[in-house]
Amino acid sequence: AQKVTQAQTEISVVEKEDVTLDCVYETRDTTYYLFWYKQPPSGELVFLIRRNSFDEQNEISGRYSWNFQKSTSSFNFTITASQVVDSAVYFCALLVKDGQNFVFGPGTRLSVLP
Amino acid sequence: DSGVTQTPKHLITATGQRVTLRCSPRSGDLSVYWYQQSLDQGLQFLIQYYNGEERAKGNILERFSAQQFPDLHSELNLSSLELGDSALYFCASSVSPGDEQFFGPGTRLTVL
Numbered sequence: 001a002q003k004v005t006q007a008q009t010e011i012s013v014v015e016k017e018d019v020t021l022d023c024v025y026e027t028r029d030t031t032y033y034l035f036w037y038k039q040p041p042s043g044e045l046v047f048l049i050r051r052n053s054f055d056e057q058n059e060i061s062g063r064y065s066w067n068f069q070k071s072t073s074s075f076n077f078t079i080t081a082s083q084v085v086d087s088a089v090y091f092c093a094l095l096v097k098d099g100q101n102f103v104f105g106p107g108t109r110l111s112v113l114p
Numbered sequence: 115d116s117g118v119t120q121t122p123k124h125l126i127t128a129t130g131q132r133v134t135l136r137c138s139p140r141s142g143d144l145s146v147y148w149y150q151q152s153l154d155q156g157l158q159f160l161i162q163y164y165n166g167e168e169r170a171k172g173n174i175l176e177r178f179s180a181q182q183f184p185d186l187h188s189e190l191n192l193s194s195l196e197l198g199d200s201a202l203y204f205c206a207s208s209v210s211p212g213d214e215q216f217f218g219p220g221t222r223l224t225v226l
Contacts (some may be wrong), residue, residue, distance in 0.1 A: 033212060048115075101172065104158075
């Protein structure tokens with residue numbers, strides 16, 4: 001069975017601080033995909049990144065960066081110089097290769113205070 | 115704007131009733147997914163369709179059913195509604211299973 005754990009339920013930081021959101025996943029499949037989604041207060045789910053299990057290269061996109069480590073089954077997300085607009089619930093998700101089950105973590109609520 | 119549309123945005127109904135939620139996927143996407151988001155259960159996968167056929171089932175109750183039509187839009191039918199069915203229902207679409215999913219704005223269902 002697949003499982004995604006986001007141990008941090010809520011995080012509060014002050015603007016311009018860096019913050020890392022943790023994601024640990026479980027699967028027996030060797031081919032899988034990991035995702036991060038953002039859900040701002042308006043409620044929609046916004047796709048941020050997709051990473052396949054064969055690509056452990058870290059990725060940076062502006063102030064966002066992702067650290068994928070298969071050895072620890074983790075796919076952590078770092079926001080550098082956080083801004084108030086980053087306040088949202090962030091979900092990590094796992095999709096196994098057959099694409100039939102998309103498992104979301106419980107989410108981490110990030111509050112960035114001015 | 116993800117390109118996925120859902121109607122209605124809000125729905126208020128009574129226990130025991132039946133409702134239909136509608137989703138139009140992004141142009142070119144063949145897969146449609148339905149999710150339920152509630153405060154106590156988080157984001158739960160309900161069901162997936164690919165090119166008109168059911169492909170996977172998640173935690174979908176027997177009172178719920180869905181279908182994907184030839185034009186690829188999908189409908190989620192919820193019947194014999196209970197208070198606990200109150201939630202945000204999301205539709206998502208992707209080109210094919212395994213690709214990133216793009217989510218619609220959701221339908222907020224309130225059962226009184």
